[in-house]
Amino acid sequence: MRKAITGHKAVAEAMRQIEPDVVAVYPITPQSEIAEYYAEYVHNGLVRTELVPVESEHSALSACVGAAAAGGRVMTATSSQGLALMVEVLYIAAGLRLPIVMALANRSLSAPINIHCDHSDAYLARDSGAVQIFAENAQEAYDYTIMAQRIAEDMRVRLPVIVNLDGFTLTHTVQPVDLLEDEVVKKFVGEFKPYSPLLDVDHPVTWGPFAMPDYYFELKRAQQAGMEAAPGVFLSVQREFSQISGRRYLGFFEAYRLEDAEYALVVLGSTAGTAKVAVDELRARGMKVGLLKPWLWRPFPAKEVGEALAHVKAVAVLDRAFSFGTMGALFADVASALYPLEKRPILANYIYGLGGRDTTVPELVHVFEELPKIKKTEWALRYIGLRE
């Protein structure tokens, strides 16, 4: 069923259809409406979820950890400072292998305080052990929220999954979204199978025991195995989802007009939509350009990204956050992915869109036009739309 709804509503609808046992959430712009919609569903009896209105995001994710260890299917949502407050607990959720699914309405981190989009919040959680997926539009946010549940809960993975959607650009704009029938979603996500639930009092267990130098390392290695299993599970969940939805999700990233491209752009989230328009404009003028838009950012599909970009002359990697003191995080990922290749494209790293700064089609066209002039990869940042 096609509806004109915001990204918020799309995520909230996916959550309604999944109907987790527990949602613990604290309001923060631009995420709040996800929580508000969900509270309305709970109030109106559309879902039987236990909604826990907590006093902070640290408590929100702590409640999620407790509920997930108790044996429940658990979801939450946040943004920016909210995620910053959650990060301590996010590492715990990942270490305990708890399949908590979280919508992250991307917003810049303070200071200066700002409520608009960039990816500094997602980057903050980069090494937390959570799987991270980026959506380009409300449709993808809806679809990946549903897929995330299956990826998180797969016994080979059992990790928190974050579905990133750009704050305001995606959360607050009304877009056409094809919603699946409730029964189809319920069947797809299936019944939640708890692992060693605390509430199974006949089989008492300890969650979160101490592990000293003789076991900490091995437990973290086992956690890395969960991450290593995630790409395979991601692909098989995508395949199954493509079948039930009729939408095409094939691979870790979308390669847009990339096959014969000489110049390419790599970008996460909604700016990929803008980049497609820039690609089409330049293609109409005869310039062979393309786009690589990662859906799966953590774990990073390095081998596949390397193969997809190997033939390109030069690649602009766009980061919507600083990784202060070094190159952008996505740039570092792409550079590492290309390193093993004998013939590598030239790379350039652009920082763009911080604090909600708009990035326009002409600006991205300009990046493509600049690429052929760049003669070698340099350890230097470039900027889009920044006043000198």
Place this chain on the structure above:
Amino acid sequence: MAGLKGWRELPLGGVVTGGTAKELQKTGGWRAERPIWHEEKCIQCLQCWLHCPDDSVLIKGGKVVGFDYEHCKGCGVCAAICPKDAIEMVPERGGECARP
């Protein structure tokens, strides 16, 4: 580190037997004081077993029989809760080694 498990053998997320971290940690090494059980004073109320945070009060046939000193960390909870003063906390190694 002979005798320790490899990473593939560990339980998912480090979830272990209830009331203890036994599979991962020999907490007995931390003990500065050792609980000594005086059977003659004991009325088998099981309060010590119930309160031990590390599942180190040994039970046989529903009755206290002693302590698991590999895991008892010497916290003294059992001695504090015992209504009959049947558990005595005695310094390890004559009290010489309370701190490393």
